[in-house]
Amino acid sequence: MSYFMVFAGKGGTGKSTLAALTVRYLMEKHLKPILAVDADPNFCLPELLGIDHFETLAEVRDNVLQRKPEGMSLDDWLEIEINRIVEESEGFDLLVMGRPEGSGCYCAVNNVLKRILLEIAEQYRYIVVDNEAGMEHISRGIVNKIDLLFIVGTPAKSSIQAALRINQLTKELGIEPNKKIFIINQSNKRVEDEQVLLKDFKKVIYVNFDENVKRISEEGKSIFSLQDDSLIIKNLYDLLEEEIER
Numbered sequence: 001m002s003y004f005m006v007f008a009g010k011g012g013t014g015k016s017t018l019a020a021l022t023v024r025y026l027m028e029k030h031l032k033p034i035l036a037v038d039a040d041p042n043f044c045l046p047e048l049l050g051i052d053h054f055e056t057l058a059e060v061r062d063n064v065l066q067r068k069p070e071g072m073s074l075d076d077w078l079e080i081e082i083n084r085i086v087e088e089s090e091g092f093d094l095l096v097m098g099r100p101e102g103s104g105c106y107c108a109v110n111n112v113l114k115r116i117l118l119e120i121a122e123q124y125r126y127i128v129v130d131n132e133a134g135m136e137h138i139s140r141g142i143v144n145k146i147d148l149l150f151i152v153g154t155p156a157k158s159s160i161q162a163a164l165r166i167n168q169l170t171k172e173l174g175i176e177p178n179k180k181i182f183i184i185n186q187s188n189k190r191v192e193d194e195q196v197l198l199k200d201f202k203k204v205i206y207v208n209f210d211e212n213v214k215r216i217s218e219e220g221k222s223i224f225s226l227q228d229d230s231l232i233i234k235n236l237y238d239l240l241e242e243e244i245e246r
């Protein structure tokens with residue numbers, strides 16, 4: 001059974017960094033097989049995971065009808081193409097979704113896509129999804145199950161509001177994650193509204209600002225270059241150790 005972990009929250013809060021570090025954690029603990037999914041149209045998970053060559057699912061979707069060999073069914077062709085673009089790296093695989101569909105109608109393609117993605121997901125024990133704030137892929141049914149939802153924010157009121165909106169959205173979409181955790185990243189300042197959040201979230205946890213993260217991000221390095229004793233690793237790994245289902 002696949003175990004889905006999803007990172008969501010306002011832009012720039014640290015979703016991709018924490019999602020990439022979760023992949024690193026799973027690798028170090030030999031919890032596998034792992035699929036990392038970049039579901040943010042402005043993908044940056046590949047860079048954080050040290051991957052510079054990849055094709056997106058959006059590219060496959062947009063070109064599917066032109067490229068499909070004659071006589072082959074749409075299902076078979078999409079399956080081949082998706083398997084081709086799932087990047088196999090040492091210790092984990094990566095799928096980059098790319099932008100949501102444009103104005104053309106790809107309804108048939110999207111329905112097939114959903115089914116094939118679910119089939120592919122079944123091959124992995126752990127799936128880590130780096131989502132954008134709008135939860136586009138969730139609302140389209142591409143991700144239809146969440147075991148562990150991390151909403152990433154800052155202590156700012158707007159961040160808390162965004163978290164509550166995302167929480168509401170998952171409810172409206174009929175997705176009830178098993179566990180919901182609110183991560184206040186890049187800060188150790190406690191939030192005033194902790195009690196409000198705790199009505200809906202199992203925990204509110206704090207991840208400190210870490211100079212090393214800022215440095216590797218400026219240098220375009222992957223999260224694998226962060227030292228084991230980094231503050232962010234310590235903060236996040238403690239949480240993952242407690243919350244991820246084995």
Ligand SMILES: Nc1ncnc2c1ncn2[C@@H]1O[C@H](COP(=O)(O)OP(=O)(O)OP(=O)(O)O)[C@@H](O)[C@H]1O
Pocket residue numbers: 010011012013014015016017018040042044185186207208209210211213214217232
């Ligand atoms: N704990 C931290 N300490 C220091 N810097 C951090 C920390 N977490 C994230 N950052 C930095 O904050 C910036 C935004 O992080 P990241 O790209 O992970 O956020 P995001 O929520 O995925 O953003 P976006 O919505 O743009 O995809 C990056 O430069 C990252 O290195």
Ligand SMILES: [Mg+2]
Pocket residue numbers: 015016017040044130
């Ligand atoms: Mg991101």
